[in-house]
Amino acid sequence: MATRTPAPQARDKLAFLLSFVPYLMDIERVSVADAAAHFGVPAEQIRQSVRLIAVSGVPGETTSYQHEDLFDIDWTAFEEHDEIALTHQVAIDDSPRFSAREAAALIAGLQYLSALPGQNDRAVLDSLLLKLSRGASGVPSEVLVGRAVVDSSLDEIRAALTDGRRIEFVYLNSRGEREVRSVDPLRIESVDEDWYVRGWDHARRGVRTFRLDRLSELRTTDIPITKTPADVALPETLFEGSDEDLAVLIEVEADSVPLIAEYIAPDTQPVPHGSRVRVELRLAHYHGLKRLVASLPGVVQVLEPDEARDAVAEWSRQALERYGEASSVS
Amino acid sequence: MAERSASPRIAVEERLFSLVLALLATEQGLTKTEVLSTVQGYRQKFVVGGDNTSLERQFERDKDDIRELGIPLETIEAPESSGNNQLLRYLIPKGAYDLPADITFSSAEIAMLSLAATVWRQGSMSGESQRAILKLRSLGIESTEPVIGYAPRVRTRENAFDPLRTALDRHQVVTFVYVKPGGSAPRLRTVHPLALVQYRGRWHLSAYDEGVEDRRTFLLSRIVGVVKVKNRTFEAPTETGLAERALDELDALWQANVARVRVTPGSDAEARLGKRGTRVDAGTDANADAGGSTIELHYTDVDLLADELAGYGPEAEAVSPERLRAGVIARHRRTLEAHAPTEGGRHGN
Numbered sequence: 027m028a029t030r031t032p033a034p035q036a037r038d039k040l041a042f043l044l045s046f047v048p049y050l051m052d053i054e055r056v057s058v059a060d061a062a063a064h065f066g067v068p069a070e071q072i073r074q075s076v077r078l079i080a081v082s083g084v085p086g087e088t089t090s091y092q093h094e095d096l097f098d099i100d101w102t103a104f105e106e107h108d109e110i111a112l113t114h115q116v117a118i119d120d121s122p123r124f125s126a127r128e129a130a131a132l133i134a135g136l137q138y139l140s141a142l143p144g145q146n147d148r149a150v151l152d153s154l155l156l157k158l159s160r161g162a163s164g165v166p167s168e169v170l171v172g173r174a175v176v177d178s179s180l181d182e183i184r185a186a187l188t189d190g191r192r193i194e195f196v197y198l199n200s201r202g203e204r205e206v207r208s209v210d211p212l213r214i215e216s217v218d219e220d221w222y223v224r225g226w227d228h229a230r231r232g233v234r235t236f237r238l239d240r241l242s243e244l245r246t247t248d249i250p251i252t253k254t255p256a257d258v259a260l261p262e263t264l265f266e267g268s269d270e271d272l273a274v275l276i277e278v279e280a281d282s283v284p285l286i287a288e289y290i291a292p293d294t295q296p297v298p299h300g301s302r303v304r305v306e307l308r309l310a311h312y313h314g315l316k317r318l319v320a321s322l323p324g325v326v327q328v329l330e331p332d333e334a335r336d337a338v339a340e341w342s343r344q345a346l347e348r349y350g351e352a353s354s355v356s
Numbered sequence: 357m358a359e360r361s362a363s364p365r366i367a368v369e370e371r372l373f374s375l376v377l378a379l380l381a382t383e384q385g386l387t388k389t390e391v392l393s394t395v396q397g398y399r400q401k402f403v404v405g406g407d408n409t410s411l412e413r414q415f416e417r418d419k420d421d422i423r424e425l426g427i428p429l430e431t432i433e434a435p436e437s438s439g440n441n442q443l444l445r446y447l448i449p450k451g452a453y454d455l456p457a458d459i460t461f462s463s464a465e466i467a468m469l470s471l472a473a474t475v476w477r478q479g480s481m482s483g484e485s486q487r488a489i490l491k492l493r494s495l496g497i498e499s500t501e502p503v504i505g506y507a508p509r510v511r512t513r514e515n516a517f518d519p520l521r522t523a524l525d526r527h528q529v530v531t532f533v534y535v536k537p538g539g540s541a542p543r544l545r546t547v548h549p550l551a552l553v554q555y556r557g558r559w560h561l562s563a564y565d566e567g568v569e570d571r572r573t574f575l576l577s578r579i580v581g582v583v584k585v586k587n588r589t590f591e592a593p594t595e596t597g598l599a600e601r602a603l604d605e606l607d608a609l610w611q612a613n614v615a616r617v618r619v620t621p622g623s624d625a626e627a628r629l630g631k632r633g634t635r636v637d638a639g640t641d642a643n644a645d646a647g648g649s650t651i652e653l654h655y656t657d658v659d660l661l662a663d664e665l666a667g668y669g670p671e672a673e674a675v676s677p678e679r680l681r682a683g684v685i686a687r688h689r690r691t692l693e694a695h696a697p698t699e700g701g702r703h704g705n
Contacts, residue, residue: 036367036368036369036372036421037372037421037424037425038483038487039368039369040369040372040373040376040421040422040425041425041487041490041491042490043369043373044373044376044425044427044494045490045491045493045494046494047494048494048495049493049494049495049496052495052496053496064493064496064498065490065493066493078367078369078370078373082370082373082374082377082396083374083377084377084378084381085378085394085395085396089390089393089394090394091396116377116381117376117377117378117380117381118377118380119450119454120453120454120455120457121454121455121491121494121495122425122426122427122453122454122455122491122494123426123428123452123453123454123455123491124426124455124488124491125424125425125426125427125484125487126426126525127426127480127484127521127525128426128484128485128487128488128491129488130484131473131476131481131484131485131488132469132472132473132485132488134475134481134510135471135472135473135474135475135476135485135510136468136469136472138472138475138508138510138554139468139471139472139475139506139508142506142508145468145471150465150468154465154468154469157459157461157465160456160459161455161456161459162426163426163427163428163452163453164426165596167521167524167525168524168550168551168552168598168599168602169481169521169524169551169552169553169599170551170552170553170554170599170600170602170603171475171510171553171554172553172554172555172556172603172606172607174508175556177631184505187505188505198622198624198627200624202622202623202624204622211505212505213505213506213507214505214506214507215506215507215508215509216507216508216509217509217511218509218510218511218554218557219556219557220557237628239627239628239631239632240624240627240628242627260507281515281580281581284513284514284515285513287513316669317624317667317668317669318667319691319695320666320667320668320669320687320688320691321663321664321666321667322663323663323666323687323688323690323691324687324690324691324694327694327695328695332697332698335695335697335698336695336697338691338695339691339692339695339696339697341669341670341691342669342688342689342691342692342695343692344669344670345666345669345670345684345688346685346688346689346692347670348670348673349673349681349684349685349688351685351688351689
């Protein structure tokens with residue numbers, strides 16, 4: 027099954043057709059543009075699907091796909107006004123059930139979110155979980171994410187974000203510097219168990235990402251935010267590279283590349299080297315690098331530049347000193 | 357072959373769509389021959405009285421694809437024809453296909469489910485939650501404003517995740533090589549996957565291990581190489597709530613394990629570990645005056661905690677248990693050795 031290539035695309039198109047037909051049945055008449063907006067797909071995909079549906083149907087009593095065995099649409103409206111109206115329908119009456127796996131993916135996502143402010147109404151959640159289970163064609167698979175362990179500051183940040191108020195807090199960066207930051211909160215983000223707030227940093231005049239477990243003395247001000255998410259394009263990736271980033275060449279087990287994927291320099295690919303691979307990382311400074319490498323002992327080895335190797339080695343040497351262990355390598 | 361090339365090419369999705377429609381419309385089911393000779397996309401290639409082997413294989417693959425979408429494509433055997441698979445009939449029962457009419461969603465619920473779907477950005481979980489959202493949209497309900505201000509994400513970056521999830525659904529026995537930290541040799545495990553759970557950022561597999569004849573929990577990050585699917589299945593467990601139980605067990609383990617860590621005042625380790633753990637009261641902390649405060653941390657796995665503490669370098673010192681302390685020291689030694697100054701050699705570049 028791993029070698030079949032054409033299927034996923036056709037399968038996705040089939041899933042779309044089976045969802046699109048009941049939508050058209052319910053709505054009776056809709057413009058291509060509105061349908062495209064509703065499903066979040068290009069208008070041309072809507073038109074292609076309509077053309078396919080309009081010539082599809084069942085073999086029927088004659089087993090020869092007679093006119094009454096096929097879907098039909100208001101062709102004039104479609105061709106002249108870019109509007110869709112089904113005038114004849116066959117075989118399908120309702121929306122399809124979720125597959126067991128689809129239901130499981132949503133259930134696990136809901137469980138993860140259930141600890142969030144504004145998402146933690148237990149009765150609402152339980153009713154939704156039940157609907158997903160009942161609406162699935164099989165028993166949803168046993169996949170779950172433990173409820174997120176949410177930092178106590180999240181409630182206040184969420185409230186400030188909703189009210190559009192600037193926040194202030196003391197932030198400890200990975201260099202070990204502590205300073206007061208003044209930020210318009212734009213989005214709360216998470217990666218597994220780590221939570222972040224992304225916002226417009228007034229002193230830096232730019233968007234910055236802050237780990238919630240590194241901020242303290244949070245305070246919501248009365249000052250309205252001056253930047254909204256619409257003003258600044260928030261990228262999908264959590265960390266943005268900058269031209270000042272340092273390039274570091276590392277060697278890593280091929281299986282472990284996903285562990286450092288977010289630091290891999292754009293447009294570069296891991297290059298096999300024996301049983302391991304070499305790849306270039308981009309990081310803002312060696313303080314972040316040494317923490318990353320030290321937390322993956324034996325997995326990641328820094329090759330170049332020497333300053334980066336030295337920073338990592340020095341970090342371990344200092345640690346061993348703390349344990350009263352003389353470092354055997356000097 | 358001539359008649360095949362002469363027939364117009366039917367797109368795969370048109371053939372699949374036509375097959376679903378035909379199987380939904382039939383009440384008593386269609387035999388394979390009826391499908392191949394009458395359904396759009398097959399009938400153009402069907403040779404009456406000839407060899408249709410490749411078309412039959414096509415039909416088998418199409419059935420798999422349709423079932424992958426969760427569509428209940430069923431096979432029924434006519435009572436008088438047991439064993440003769442030419443007389444098997446295929447159909448999609450409407451009752452099992454249609455979303456029950458009493459299941460409806462409010463605009464607010466659609467918004468919540470849409471947010472839940474965005475949690476997955478990679479692998480099979482992402483594709484499937486997007487398809488679930490597509491089916492929700494077929495209900496024609498407009499979502500309220502999207503839940504603003506959240507961009508949550510759960511990663512499934514371990515290579516073992518998707519194959520294990522598929523095996524879990526299909527009740528397939530799998531084997532993989534599992535490394536236990538601490539020097540023991542990697543071992544091949546043969547298991548029945550029962551649940552996949554992410555606990556405190558780590559994916560775990562709960563499975564019945566044939567070698568020890570008992571249930572075990574595995575960390576996906578310690579599975580080496582490829583998960584191989586055996587050519588046999590296991591009996592589907594009758595109990596439900598296996599994922600809940602796995603999470604509860606991990607939580608009990610987490611509660612039971614306590615480590616003590618001394619952290620440097622004002623450091624990243626103090627800020628972050630201090631938020632997660634409990635500061636030990638100065639009166640009971642024998643090392644309170646040694647220039648640092650002590651934090652108690654719960655954990656599920658001593659080696660994962662050792663990796664994490666190693667990242668803090670000199671800012672954190674594992675005090676107890678002894679295995680944690682020794683583990684962190686060993687990690688620092690390993691990192692130091694791997695980053696000893698090079699002697700002019702440029703690593704073979």
